[in-house]
Amino acid sequence: GNSVTQMEGPVTLSEEAFLTINCTYTATGYPSLFWYVQYPGEGLQLLLKATKADDKGSNKGFEATYRKETTSFHLEKGSVQVSDSAVYFCALSDHRRGAQKLVFGQGTRLTINP
Amino acid sequence: DVKVTQSSRYLVKRTGEKVFLECVQDMDHENMFWYRQDPGLGLRLIYFSYDVKMKEKGDIPEGYSVSREKKERFSLILESASTNQTSMYLCASSLYRGGSGNTIYFGEGSWLTVV
Numbered sequence: 001g002n003s004v005t006q007m008e009g010p011v012t013l014s015e016e017a018f019l020t021i022n023c024t025y026t027a028t029g030y031p032s033l034f035w036y037v038q039y040p041g042e043g044l045q046l047l048l049k050a051t052k053a054d055d056k057g058s059n060k061g062f063e064a065t066y067r068k069e070t071t072s073f074h075l076e077k078g079s080v081q082v083s084d085s086a087v088y089f090c091a092l093s094d095h096r097r098g099a100q101k102l103v104f105g106q107g108t109r110l111t112i113n114p
Numbered sequence: 115d116v117k118v119t120q121s122s123r124y125l126v127k128r129t130g131e132k133v134f135l136e137c138v139q140d141m142d143h144e145n146m147f148w149y150r151q152d153p154g155l156g157l158r159l160i161y162f163s164y165d166v167k168m169k170e171k172g173d174i175p176e177g178y179s180v181s182r183e184k185k186e187r188f189s190l191i192l193e194s195a196s197t198n199q200t201s202m203y204l205c206a207s208s209l210y211r212g213g214s215g216n217t218i219y220f221g222e223g224s225w226l227t228v229v
Contacts, residue, residue, distance in 0.1 A: 004156075036220075043118075043204055043220040044157075089156060093216075100208065100216055101147065101172070104156040 002027040002094050006105035013080055014113050021075040021108050023064075023090035031092040033057075033066050033073040034102065038087040047075075047088070082112045117141070118221035120205050126227045133192040135224050137205030146188035147206040147218070148172075148180065157204065163188055195228045202226075 007022040025033065032051040036044040048057030053068035062077045073090060087109050091102040121136040139146065145164050149157040149172075159172030161180040169180050177199060181189045188207075192199055205221040 006156075041222075043222040044206075045220070046217050049217070100145070100210075100218075101159055101162060102157075102218055104149075104158075106154055106156040 002031065002092060002103050004090050004092055004103055004105035006088075006090050006108050008106075008108070010109040010111060012111045012113065015082055016079045017112075019075070019077040019080045019084075019110070021088055021090075021110070023073045023075065023105060025071050025073065025090075025092050027071075027092055027094075030068075031094065033064070034091040034093070035062070035064055035073070035075050036089045036091060036104075038089065038107075040086070044089065080110075080112050082114050085110060085112045118205055118207050118219050120203075120221040120224045122224050123222065124225045124227075126229060127192075127195050129196060129228055131192075131195050131228075133195050133226065133228075135190040135192075135203055135205075135226070137188045137190070137221060138186050139188075139205075139207040139219070140186065141207070141209070141219075142185065143207035143209050143219075144185075145208045145210075145218075146182065147208075148178075148188065148190045149204045149206065150174070151202040151204055151223070160190065160203075192226075195226075197228050200226060200228045 003026045034049045035047040037047045048059040050057040050066035056065045087107045090105040118139045147162040148160045163169045163182040179191045203224045208216045208218040
């Protein structure tokens with residue numbers, strides 16, 4: 001079945017460092033890919049998405065490119081801030097039995113120190 | 115803004131109790147979902163519904179049931195709570211049945227502890 005694998009956390013960086021969180025997927029067909037973020041005590045929010053190969057999603061300085069040849073969707077940010085501390089989830093769309101659903105990776109906890 | 119509201123943020127229940135988790139969305143979305151979130155496992159789909167009175171099992175439906183009597187409301191039911199159901203439960207909704215790029219919106223979550 002479809003699955004998503006994220007780099008294991010936790011990840012700890014200093015402010016202004018470069019961030020990469022790796023995400024690879026296994027899927028039949030051509031799913032859409034998503035990054036969701038969960039700030040402490042909150043639910044998940046969509047950070048960015050890409051719906052076809054070579055698309056780049058971007059938001060709040062974060063970027064990820066849908067790479068079909070490497071089945072990857074790595075999340076990057078050039079200069080992280082303390083406010084980026086959160087748990088990040090990579091996900092793919094799985095359209096079965098009447099509705100698009102999301103299949104999630106295990107999540108990566110990111111802590112940014114000042 | 116889309117709002118998905120979960121009625122209880124924190125619950126403590128006893129083993130064997132029947133537990134209801136309620137979720138309401140205010141954007142006339144067709145699809146609604148219940149996920150549970152556990153450390154190291156990410157989010158796993160319990161049940162979903164693509165229309166009123168319609169429900170489909172997700173990946174981990176055992177020990178759970180759902181109810182969708184109105185379009186805006188989707189309830190998760192633990193018939194007889196057990197300690198291994200201690201978890202964070204997240205409700206979500208989305209607008210369309212078709213396509214693959216639709217945004218799914220999440221509530222803030224319900225922390226359930228079964229003692």
